[in-house]
Amino acid sequence: MNAPIPHALPGAARMTDVHCAECSAYQLCLPIGLDALNGVRFDDLIGQRRRVTKGASLYRAGQPLRNLYAVRCGYFKTRRPGPAGEQVTGFEMAGQLLGMEAISSGVHQSEAVALEDSVVCNIPFSALETLFEEVPVLQRRLCRLMSMEIDREQHLALLLGQMRAEQRLAVFLVEIGCAYAMRGYSPTQFQLRMSREDIGSYLGLTIESISRLLARFTKLGLITVDKRAVVLHDPIRLAAMANGIAPCSPLA
Amino acid sequence: MNAPIPHALPGAARMTDVHCAECSAYQLCLPIGLDALNGVRFDDLIGQRRRVTKGASLYRAGQPLRNLYAVRCGYFKTRRPGPAGEQVTGFEMAGQLLGMEAISSGVHQSEAVALEDSVVCNIPFSALETLFEEVPVLQRRLCRLMSMEIDREQHLALLLGQMRAEQRLAVFLVEIGCAYAMRGYSPTQFQLRMSREDIGSYLGLTIESISRLLARFTKLGLITVDKRAVVLHDPIRLAAMANGIAPCSPLA
DNA sequence: CGTGCGCTTGATAGAAATCAATGTCAGTGG
DNA sequence: CCACTGACATTGATTTCTATCAAGCGCACG
Numbered sequence: 401m402n403a404p405i406p407h408a409l410p411g412a413a414r415m416t417d418v419h420c421a422e423c424s425a426y427q428l429c430l431p432i433g434l435d436a437l438n439g440v441r442f443d444d445l446i447g448q449r450r451r452v453t454k455g456a457s458l459y460r461a462g463q464p465l466r467n468l469y470a471v472r473c474g475y476f477k478t479r480r481p482g483p484a485g486e487q488v489t490g491f492e493m494a495g496q497l498l499g500m501e502a503i504s505s506g507v508h509q510s511e512a513v514a515l516e517d518s519v520v521c522n523i524p525f526s527a528l529e530t531l532f533e534e535v536p537v538l539q540r541r542l543c544r545l546m547s548m549e550i551d552r553e554q555h556l557a558l559l560l561g562q563m564r565a566e567q568r569l570a571v572f573l574v575e576i577g578c579a580y581a582m583r584g585y586s587p588t589q590f591q592l593r594m595s596r597e598d599i600g601s602y603l604g605l606t607i608e609s610i611s612r613l614l615a616r617f618t619k620l621g622l623i624t625v626d627k628r629a630v631v632l633h634d635p636i637r638l639a640a641m642a643n644g645i646a647p648c649s650p651l652a
Numbered sequence: 653m654n655a656p657i658p659h660a661l662p663g664a665a666r667m668t669d670v671h672c673a674e675c676s677a678y679q680l681c682l683p684i685g686l687d688a689l690n691g692v693r694f695d696d697l698i699g700q701r702r703r704v705t706k707g708a709s710l711y712r713a714g715q716p717l718r719n720l721y722a723v724r725c726g727y728f729k730t731r732r733p734g735p736a737g738e739q740v741t742g743f744e745m746a747g748q749l750l751g752m753e754a755i756s757s758g759v760h761q762s763e764a765v766a767l768e769d770s771v772v773c774n775i776p777f778s779a780l781e782t783l784f785e786e787v788p789v790l791q792r793r794l795c796r797l798m799s800m801e802i803d804r805e806q807h808l809a810l811l812l813g814q815m816r817a818e819q820r821l822a823v824f825l826v827e828i829g830c831a832y833a834m835r836g837y838s839p840t841q842f843q844l845r846m847s848r849e850d851i852g853s854y855l856g857l858t859i860e861s862i863s864r865l866l867a868r869f870t871k872l873g874l875i876t877v878d879k880r881a882v883v884l885h886d887p888i889r890l891a892a893m894a895n896g897i898a899p900c901s902p903l904a
Numbered sequence: 905c906g907t908g909c910g911c912t913t914g915a916t917a918g919a920a921a922t923c924a925a926t927g928t929c930a931g932t933g934g
Numbered sequence: 935c936c937a938c939t940g941a942c943a944t945t946g947a948t949t950t951c952t953a954t955c956a957a958g959c960g961c962a963c964g
Contacts, residue, residue: 554741560809561855596943606922607942627928644736857952879911912957913959915954933939
C-alpha cells in the first residue's frame with residue numbers, strides 16, 4: 401500500500417493537508433454557503449483526510465456508518481449488492497458526498513470503490529449532527545445534497561426504465577462531459593476512469609452492448625474512442641439523442 | 653370536486669381534523685421520535701390538512717416547493733416526466749412523506765397523483781426549516797427519511813437494471829404486501845390501488861407483460877387475481893423469486 | 905345499447921443478452 | 935528479448951425475452 405502511486409493526479413500526494421477554504425472542490429462541497437467563520441469551524445470538524453488507493457474500498461455494504469465522505473480528488477464508483485450481483489449505482493468525483501444512503505439504517509447499503517488514487521475528507525457523522533445545532537445552515541445544505549441524490553437516483557431509474565441502450569449511452573457520455581465541464585475540464589474530451597464493465601453495470605447493459613454501441617457511435621462520426629480516451633465530436637447530436645429528440649438507431 | 657367521494661376509506665371524510673398524537677400513521681410519520689411536548693409544537697406547524705380527490709394532483713413537476721406532504725390516509729403514485737413520457741417512480745401510502753425530491757432545486761421534479769380519495773398533512777417547508785433550530789431531533793428525522801428515500805430509489809434502480817420481468821413483478825407483489833403488513837393489514841390479500849399501466853410504468857414493463865405475468869403466476873398457483881383484488885398464495889416462493897433464489901420461468 | 909376504458913390474449917418482430925472466438929496490451933518470468 | 939499470462943475489449947452468430955401490433959372481452963357509464 402506504500403508503493404508509488406500509479407496514475408495519480410498531479411499533486412495528489414500533498415492533497416491531504418489542504419484546508420476547506422483552499423480546496424478546489426469547495427464550490428461543490430458540503431460547506432458551501434457557510435461564511436468564512438463557519439468555514440473554519442467546519443474545517444475543524446473534518447478531523448482527517450484519507451487516501452484511498454485505486455481499487456480499494458472506502459466503505460463496504462454492511463459496515464456501520466461512521467463517516468460521510470467528501471471526495472477531495474479522484475474518482476469513485478458506488479455499487480450495491482443485489483440478487484443478481486453487484487450493480488454500479490453511480491460515479492463520483494471531486495466535491496461529491498458519499499455515504500448518505502447509510503443514514504437511515506446506520507449501515508452502509510453500498511460500497512464505494514476508488515477508480516483511481518483518491519483523497520477524501522472524513523466527516524464523522526455524529527459530530528456533523530452535533531454541529532447542525534450550532535450551524536443550522538449546514539443542516540440545510542445536507543438536506544439539499546440528499547435531495548440532489550434522490551433526484552439523481554430518480555433520473556437513473558428513468559434511464560433504466562424507459563430508455564433504449566443507445567439513448568442510455570448517449571446520456572452517460574453527455575453527463576460525464578457535464579461533470580467535467582463543471583470542474584473546469586473539457587466536456588468533449590476526456591479519459592474514462594471506469595471499465596466497460598462498470599459502464600454496463602451502471603446502464604443496465606452488458607459489456608458487449610457497450611462495446612458495440614461505442615463502435616456504432618464512432619461509425620456515425622459522433623465520437624472517437626481509443627481505449628478509455630473519448631472525444632465527443634457532435635455533442636449537440638448526442639444531447640439530442642439523450643433527450644430522445646434525435647431518433648435512435650439510424651444506422652446509416 | 654364536491655361530489656360524493658367514491659371508494660373512500662371509512663372515516664376519510666372526517667380525517668382532516670385529527671391531531672398528530674392521535675394519527676394512525678403517527679408511527680411512520682415525520683414527527684416520530686419527538687416527545688409529547690414537541691409533538692404538540694409539530695402539530696401547530698401543520699397548518700392545514702388537505703383532501704385530494706382520486707385522480708387529482710397534489711403537486712406537479714415544475715411547481716415551486718411550498719410544502720412537503722405527509723400522507724394521512726389514502727394512496728398516491730409519484731411520476732416523473734422523461735424523454736419518453738412519464739414514468740411512475742413510486743407508490744406512497746399512509747405515513748409516507750412526499751415532495752423531498754424538490755428540496756435541492758426548490759422546484760418539484762415529479763408529480764404526485766392520488767389513486768384514491770386521500771388526505772395529506774401540509775408541512776410548509778420554510779416553517780419546517782425554522783423549526784429545525786428549535787427541535788434538532790426533527791431535523792435528524794428528516795435526514796433519515798431522505799436517506800430512506802435514497803435507499804428506495806437505489807433499490808428501484810437495481811430492480812430496473814438487473815432483474816427480469818418475472819422477478820420484478822414478484823418484488824412488486826411482495827413489497828406491496830410488506831407495506832400493508834406494516835400498517836396492520838394482511839400482507840397476502842389486498843386490493844391494488846393502481847392500474848396495470850401504473851405497475852408497468854413503475855417496473856419498466858408494458859401493460860401486456862404485466863397482464864401475462866399475472867396470468868402465469870396464477871397458473872403456477874402462486875397468486876389469484878380478480879380485477880385488482882390479489883391473493884398471494886405462496887408468499888414464500890414469491891419472496892424466493894424476488895430474491896433470485898427460486899429460478900425464474902419454470903413454466904410447469 | 906352503444907361507447908370507451910382497462911384488461912387479456914395471441915402472433916410477430918426486434919433489441920439486447922448470451923455464447924463463442926479473437927485481439928490488444930501490460931506485466932511477468934524464463 | 936521474447937513467450938506467456940490474465941484482464942479488458944471487440945466482433946460475430948445465435949437465442950431469448952419483452953415490446954409491438956392486433957384483436958377481442960367485460961364492465962361502467964352515459
